[in-house]
Amino acid sequence: MKKNTNLRSLAAQLIERVVDKGESLSAILPGAQKNLSDKDGALLQELCFGVMRTLPQLEALIGKLMERPLTGKQRVLHYLIMVGLYQLLYTRVPPHAALAETVAGAEELKRANLKGLLNGVLRQFQRQQETLVAEVDQGTQRYLHPGWLLKRLQTAWPEQWQQIVEANNQRPPMWLRVNRQHHARDAWLALLEATEKHAFAGDAPDALRLEAPTAVGQLPGFEQGWVTVQDLSAQRCALLLEPQDGESILDLCAAPGGKTTHILEIAPQANVLAVDVDEQRLTRVRENLQRLGMQADVRQGDGRTPADWCGEQQFDRILLDAPCSATGVIRRHPDIKWLRRDRDIAELASLQQEILNAVWPRLKRGGTLLYATCSVLPEENHQQISAFLAAHPDAIAEALPQGQDNGWQVFPATDGGDGFFYAKLMKK
Numbered sequence: 423m424k425k426n427t428n429l430r431s432l433a434a435q436l437i438e439r440v441v442d443k444g445e446s447l448s449a450i451l452p453g454a455q456k457n458l459s460d461k462d463g464a465l466l467q468e469l470c471f472g473v474m475r476t477l478p479q480l481e482a483l484i485g486k487l488m489e490r491p492l493t494g495k496q497r498v499l500h501y502l503i504m505v506g507l508y509q510l511l512y513t514r515v516p517p518h519a520a521l522a523e524t525v526a527g528a529e530e531l532k533r534a535n536l537k538g539l540l541n542g543v544l545r546q547f548q549r550q551q552e553t554l555v556a557e558v559d560q561g562t563q564r565y566l567h568p569g570w571l572l573k574r575l576q577t578a579w580p581e582q583w584q585q586i587v588e589a590n591n592q593r594p595p596m597w598l599r600v601n602r603q604h605h606a607r608d609a610w611l612a613l614l615e616a617t618e619k620h621a622f623a624g625d626a627p628d629a630l631r632l633e634a635p636t637a638v639g640q641l642p643g644f645e646q647g648w649v650t651v652q653d654l655s656a657q658r659c660a661l662l663l664e665p666q667d668g669e670s671i672l673d674l675c676a677a678p679g680g681k682t683t684h685i686l687e688i689a690p691q692a693n694v695l696a697v698d699v700d701e702q703r704l705t706r707v708r709e710n711l712q713r714l715g716m717q718a719d720v721r722q723g724d725g726r727t728p729a730d731w732c733g734e735q736q737f738d739r740i741l742l743d744a745p746c747s748a749t750g751v752i753r754r755h756p757d758i759k760w761l762r763r764d765r766d767i768a769e770l771a772s773l774q775q776e777i778l779n780a781v782w783p784r785l786k787r788g789g790t791l792l793y794a795t796c797s798v799l800p801e802e803n804h805q806q807i808s809a810f811l812a813a814h815p816d817a818i819a820e821a822l823p824q825g826q827d828n829g830w831q832v833f834p835a836t837d838g839g840d841g842f843f844y845a846k847l848m849k850k
């Protein structure tokens with residue numbers, strides 16, 4: 423590890439890249455963690471994720487503490503102040519250490535001249551913390567969501583939006599999927615409990631929620647493919663698809679392959695074609711298949727042009743895990759709130775529609791297409807499927823356990839799964 427790495431300045435730089443340059447935190451964080459110890463890597467993650475989660479509150483606090491925000495080349499210091507405030511408000515880092523490390527971050531960022539300013543702002547916050555927090559928590563920033571998204575949630579879900587927002591602001595639970603080809607869920611749970619870790623069975627046959635998030639290396643048999651990290655709601659996709667041995671199955675938009683491997687755990691003799699537009703992400707599909715000792719045909723391709731990657735082939739079942747706004751997984755990727763824009767929703771809905779229309783002819787008669795998104799917005803879900811059914815008289819939506827009309831909308835829940843939508847379409 424590089425000596426004297428200042429984690430606060432590192433966090434501020436990453437946050438600036440997300441908020442001002444539109445880069446994804448999940449894409450840039452691993453590179454920054456590479457040269458850090460596990461402990462420092464975890465703290466860096468906590469600081470970045472924490473600031474992403476609470477950004478509007480921190481922004482409003484800075485607005486009260488400073489006359490003018492730092493801009494231009496000094497902008498990174500604005501994010502360093504956020505990192506300082508976040509530690510004081512939400513972490514167990516002792517305040518004197520939080521302050522000293524944050525102020526030292528200014529030096530690391532070659533802005534030693536601003537150390538006094540940083541120190542002053544953070545100390546003023548300490549003195550007035552209670553009053554300032556009470557003041558900023560009066561406004562809509564207390565929901566910690568961008569205005570456009572809050573409005574969409576309130577309009578779409580007048581009864582449930584608060585519950586959705588609250589779940590989005592939590593730290594996500596870690597869900598596992600036990601590989602039924604190796605162990606029954608209870609048998610693997612016994613192996614886990616022998617290591618003094620605990621987990622709870624979820625509302626899907628192979629699902630376990632860990633009491634506390636754990637490094638995968640500490641999970642019994644992870645390297646041998648006995649268990650996979652996958653959210654409860656994501657696990658329902660392959661279950662609802664009901665793949666059977668011997669069938670030809672298209673897993674479209676497959677990367678990184680969480681559902682490809684689940685399909686093969688349920689139906690090891692199925693012939694699976696996994697397709698994704700992103701070649702780099704397909705590497706992850708191949709790695710996952712290898713870890714689990716499974717075979718699938720993995721191809722790069724655009725869902726809108728199936729002839730390019732499967733000729734005239736038709737399938738018994740298709741899983742379309744469509745690209746979406748990811749508004750159901752905000753607790754796992756809080757940067758989504760600052761990366762997405764209102765106008766993206768219509769663009770995503772039209773991409774989903776194009777893929778659905780293009781791939782439907784590739785489903786055999788009597789076949790099943792499971793459409794899924796990790797979105798909570800009706801434009802990508804119920805409305806998308808209603809329009810599809812209206813335009814395709816040969817499609818019928820099967821009733822799902824807790825679904826209404828044409829699909830099943832799940833909201834993120836604190837100890838439950840992520841926000842997801844499923845529609846199960848049969849071809850007459």
Ligand SMILES: C[S@@+](CC[C@H](N)C(=O)[O-])C[C@H]1O[C@@H](n2cnc3c(N)ncnc32)[C@H](O)[C@@H]1O
Pocket residue numbers: 674675676677678679680681682697698699700703723724725726743744745746777
């Ligand atoms: C929700 S993620 C898929 C997650 C995956 N099914 C899993 O369970 O691990 C959506 C995927 O859609 C892919 N994608 C986006 N546009 C696409 C397109 N036009 N054709 C095919 N794949 C696309 C993205 O690269 C991304 O990997």
